[in-house]
Amino acid sequence: MMKLNVVGFEWLISPTPCLATLVVFLGYIWANWPYSHWKELGVPGPSPSPVVGNFLQIFGGGSPRLVHQEWIKKYGKVFGMYSGRTPTLDVSDPDFAKQVLIDNFNQFRNRKKPTVTQRPLDKGIKLSRNENWRHARNLLSPTFTSEKLKEMVPLLNKCAETMVKNCSKLCESNQAIEVKGIFGAYAMDCIASCAFGVEIDSLNDPNNEFVRNAKMVLTFSKMDPWLFMSLFFPFVGRMLDIFNYSVFSRKVTNFFFNETAKIIDVRKKEERPRKDFVHFMLNAHKTSSGDSDKEKYRYHGMANDEITANSLTFFLESYDTISTCLGFTSYLLATNSEVQQKLIQQIDKVVAMHGRVTYDALNDMPYLDMVISESLRMYPPAVFLERECEKDVIIKDIPIHKGIGVTINVWAIQHDSEIYPEPDKFIPERFTAEQKSKRPSCSFLAFGVGPRSCIGMQFALAECKMALVQILKRFTFETCGQTEIPLVLGKMVELAPSMGITLKFKKRQ
Ligand code: HEM
Numbered sequence: 001m002m003k004l005n006v007v008g009f010e011w012l013i014s015p016t017p018c019l020a021t022l023v024v025f026l027g028y029i030w031a032n033w034p035y036s037h038w039k040e041l042g043v044p045g046p047s048p049s050p051v052v053g054n055f056l057q058i059f060g061g062g063s064p065r066l067v068h069q070e071w072i073k074k075y076g077k078v079f080g081m082y083s084g085r086t087p088t089l090d091v092s093d094p095d096f097a098k099q100v101l102i103d104n105f106n107q108f109r110n111r112k113k114p115t116v117t118q119r120p121l122d123k124g125i126k127l128s129r130n131e132n133w134r135h136a137r138n139l140l141s142p143t144f145t146s147e148k149l150k151e152m153v154p155l156l157n158k159c160a161e162t163m164v165k166n167c168s169k170l171c172e173s174n175q176a177i178e179v180k181g182i183f184g185a186y187a188m189d190c191i192a193s194c195a196f197g198v199e200i201d202s203l204n205d206p207n208n209e210f211v212r213n214a215k216m217v218l219t220f221s222k223m224d225p226w227l228f229m230s231l232f233f234p235f236v237g238r239m240l241d242i243f244n245y246s247v248f249s250r251k252v253t254n255f256f257f258n259e260t261a262k263i264i265d266v267r268k269k270e271e272r273p274r275k276d277f278v279h280f281m282l283n284a285h286k287t288s289s290g291d292s293d294k295e296k297y298r299y300h301g302m303a304n305d306e307i308t309a310n311s312l313t314f315f316l317e318s319y320d321t322i323s324t325c326l327g328f329t330s331y332l333l334a335t336n337s338e339v340q341q342k343l344i345q346q347i348d349k350v351v352a353m354h355g356r357v358t359y360d361a362l363n364d365m366p367y368l369d370m371v372i373s374e375s376l377r378m379y380p381p382a383v384f385l386e387r388e389c390e391k392d393v394i395i396k397d398i399p400i401h402k403g404i405g406v407t408i409n410v411w412a413i414q415h416d417s418e419i420y421p422e423p424d425k426f427i428p429e430r431f432t433a434e435q436k437s438k439r440p441s442c443s444f445l446a447f448g449v450g451p452r453s454c455i456g457m458q459f460a461l462a463e464c465k466m467a468l469v470q471i472l473k474r475f476t477f478e479t480c481g482q483t484e485i486p487l488v489l490g491k492m493v494e495l496a497p498s499m500g501i502t503l504k505f506k507k508r509q
Helices: 015-041 053-059 065-077 094-103 130-144 146-172 179-196 208-221 224-230 235-244 250-269 275-283 295-297 304-334 337-354 359-363 368-376 409-414 433-440 458-470
Strands: 077-081 086-090 384-388 394-395 398-400 404-407 475-478 500-508
Touching: 015 077, 015 086, 065 077, 065 086, 065 409, 077 398, 086 094, 094 130, 094 384, 094 394, 094 404, 130 146, 130 275, 130 304, 146 179, 146 458, 146 500, 179 250, 179 275, 179 304, 179 458, 208 250, 208 304, 224 235, 250 275, 250 304, 250 458, 275 304, 295 404, 304 337, 304 458, 304 475, 304 500, 337 359, 337 368, 337 458, 359 458, 368 458, 368 475, 384 409, 404 409, 458 475
Parallel strands: 086 404
Antiparallel strands: 077 086, 384 404, 394 398, 475 500
């Protein structure tokens, strides 16, 4: 019998190297398999890397916004890329955006599913999905009607008065003001008051228990290394779910659960309850349209954990967006004095007419509305909107399969010179009713559009308007030696000036 000579080639038949080769081979397949998706469909886009997709190009040093702008120039207003392992269509064409956000909404009801269940926020409206989202939205929508908003405006007014007192102190000592501090504190006071029933002056009381826990929520949500890992290794997310992982520490979560439980107790006993989000959520069933298949909502309002999750969601959704919007608006007014003067004239006239700053007075200031819209066009706090495809669909000849992500590039659409000529100029007159009607329907997306757009839009506008009116009644925004002109934006996805915004508040005569 012939004997096989394997000297030097034993590794080919030894089980360990064979297994190692198989593992490497399977690893190679796993690392590369999602990345032929767009090529196969003939959709252009940047080349991905194994495991991380286009992540390194987006976050590897430059600003994500500018990287996207380069890609738009190269591949057009609709191109394919990969967020980690998920094929994602990047859209900066308003008509395509409309098809996703409005016309084919039933295929795009959800945002991309987080890779880790973000307890306790998963019970809140922003992260809920499918039918759970629809029920939550139906239930919460009445909380944000103009009627309810009107009842909350006095609470906003009180927070604005606290802010103005703090500004006066800084103004008297002739100090330059880092506006994020002032507006961040105002945003926190407003949401503490409206969503948690707690009245605070967070600027002067940083050791307040609510303020300390709220600040922890803000930092936890952004710096979680596990969330980051799970973007590329989905099994990390699944493991974390098994271990009941929470993005916030138990201590912080418990603090907010206990606070909400206390407020709910108080609200239930009050004869004339304070009109805030907690009150409206507890009584949501009384005004909701009701859903026959969800009996529980028809007979009682939201459960405690749902109220806590939604209050925390409102807090996280409002803190950065409001302070960013007010920060950029104050900068734009300080550097465009004729706009600031025109706005002040309108504020003086309308406040004199109404006698005080009411909800109706705020709505009687169309120029203020135009100023805020133009500021949100130039500096949208949410630069991208995201959706996940739920059922296969073809839009403008591009097949979008179930599970594929769609990113709507708000920044690119709102800085498109074909839609907004001279996009880097601050021109509030772009937002007269006449000018708005001339533009395509999805060309302003600062609050999103369609059934899943920002539920807090009217509340947010009232909050920003209240702050600007109360300040501009007494001060003007002025640039000073520390003001960075022109503003240079940082490299993060969230819009923030790299050096912050520093202004002086000058007392009006
Ligand atoms: C200037 C301030 C604000 C801006 C620019 C803003 C913008 C946005 C955007 C762009 C979205 C995503 C929309 C989409 O995916 O189509 C969103 C969603 C949301 N916002 Fe706002 N927002 C602001 C303030 C607020 C405030 C004050 C609240 C609550 C009190 C709030 C609550 C929410 C919630 C709950 C969602 C999720 C809605 C859902 O999934 O059904 N936002 N917001």
